[in-house]
Amino acid sequence: MTSAEHTRRLGRRLLLALAALALLVALWPNARSLYDLTGEEQWRGQAAGVIHWLNTAVRPQPTLEPGEVAGSPLAYPAVSPFGVNTFLHQEAEPEKRARTLDLLAAAGFRFIREEFPWEDIEIHGKGDFVDRRNDPAGVDAWAKYDQIVGLAAERNIAVIARLSNPPAWTRAAGDEIGTNAPPDDFNDFGDFAATVAERYRGRIRYYQLWNEPNGNEEWGRQDVNPEAFAELLCLAHDRIKAVDPSAVVLAGALTPTVANDGRNMNDLIFLERMLAAGAGECFDVFSAQGYGLWSGPTDQRLRPTVINYAHNLFLRDILVRHGYAAKPIWISEMGWNTAPEDIAPTYGRVTEAQQARYTVGAYRRAQDEWPWIGVNNYWFFRRPSDSEVSQAWYYFRMLEPDFTPLPVYDAVAGYVAGGPSGSPMPGWQVEWMRWRPVFFLFGAGVLFYALLRALAPRE
Known part of the structure; x- marks a missing residue:
């Protein structure tokens, strides 16, 4: 064997060794157990x-750009992740509102996501904030919201x-x-939005505009419209900022769905179209939903057509690619459902012990x-009554209506x-996972070529 042939053979062996190493690096799981990997x-x-x-690990991965990688800190850091x-x-x-907040504070929650339904405040007509639904003389529609804000501030x-x-009066078709x-x-x-922000200036800083505009009839019984939602979001954002420049505006969370049937639109497509319509300049914080459904919080599988706890990574990828890496995501709703056997598991089904472990794991x-995740809001704390006990969504609760903790x-x-x-995960692990597909393509390609060459008939 000549020196040149020896060098070529050694080079081929080295290349094969590098290919095998690249394949190993690409397929090595970032997990200590199968549960950690799959949930x-x-x-x-x-x-x-x-x-x-x-x-999924060997496919192109979402571009996540953590703050230290992006070169700029995240805007509006949360004082606590617990909501x-x-x-x-x-x-x-x-008294029950106060007791609820006492239990929240005792558990360490620092945020509540509380709905201020427009239909419950400006009920009967434009500029009319008197509630006459049950009392012809009327009561102040703001009163209970003022109390909620005050009770929360005290804690x-x-x-x-x-x-x-x-409210129905805002539409010619009413509630049809x-x-x-x-x-x-x-x-x-x-x-x-401006009226609420002006009333609570200095007492409420965070406003989320709408919820799930891409489905679940949260845009009404009509086709969803990301461009129209972008217009609505920008208008309300500007009005809030005009009366309270220190306010933090959250875009309404998108429902994670693979449906595209008119009344529902895949959240990733909806977000792309929102941003193309200019919505990126109209929120300080983006919102996502964090439901685990059928797998636990550790699930590392990433496919746009699969809904799991890690689905928000795809939303983060879109924000980064559009230049909004400095904008955090706050999770509006996160949780696992404990629906009993006689109720259809619309939102998955886990035991109460699993629900407890999974929620801690999610945080x-x-x-x-x-x-890039700020506040993570569990769905939900407690309902005022058990009238919805026959509905699957009731079984996300943390407390029973009588305040019995679960x-x-x-x-x-x-x-x-x-x-x-x-x-926190070190930066090298983030980069390693980003480069997985490259390692896989190199390793698999070289080894596959070597196999074909070995099987080829010799002359």
Whole structure:
């Protein structure tokens, strides 16, 4: 064998070794267990999950650009990641509102996402803030909201005021196209948003404009319209900022869906069209939903057509690619459902023990791996009554209507009290996962070529 042939053979072996190493690096899981990788606890689910993960890990990954990588800090950092959705405006007794907030504060929650339904405040007509639905003499429609804001402030809990649900008088068709349909004149919503912001200036800083405009009839019983929503969002954003420049405006969270049937639009497509219509300059914080459905919070599978807890990474990718890496995402609703066996598992089904573990895991993962996530609002704390006990969505609750805590409440309270137990993901791991597909293509390509060359007939 000549020296040149020896060098070529050595080079081929080195190339094959590098290809095998690249393939190993590409397929090495960033997990200590199959549960950490797939979010599945049963072996069948884990086996299928590994196959799904292998398929997604070697595809192009979302561009995430954590703050330190993007070169600029995230705007509007949250003082705490711990938030929860409340229904205090539906609670008839002021004492129960106070008790609810006491339990929230005791658990360590620093944010509540509380709806300020337009239809419950400016009820009967433009500029009319007197509620005459049950009392002809009328009562101040602001009174209970003033109390909620005051009670929250006394407990050092910040309010994220969700503004949505237009009254029937804002539409010529009334409620025929749905109670959530937008007003005929978007300026009416802008006027309402400005009125709320002016009234609560210095007491409420965070306003979320609308909720799930891409489906679930939250745009009414009509086709959704990302361009129209962008117009509505920008108008209300500008009106709020005009009366309170320190206000933080959150874009309404998009429902994670793969549907594209007119009344529902895939959230990724909806966001692309929103941004193309100019919505990117009309919010300080973007919002996402964080439902786990059928897998736990550790699920690392990433496909745009699969809805799991990590789905927000695709929203982050779109924001980064459009130049909004400095804008954080706050999760509006996060949770797992414990619907009993006699109720259809519309939102997945877990045990109460799993719900408790998964919720703590969701807070931990967001804190450790996703630095662009700010407040993470659990869905939900408590309902005023058990009248919805036959409906699947009722089983996200942390407390029973009689204030009996469920395991998820105690688990979150314990986690908050103990402080984060993990550590943030180092930047090299983020880069490694981004380069996985490149390593895979190189390793698989070289090894496949070597196999074909070995199988080729020799002359």
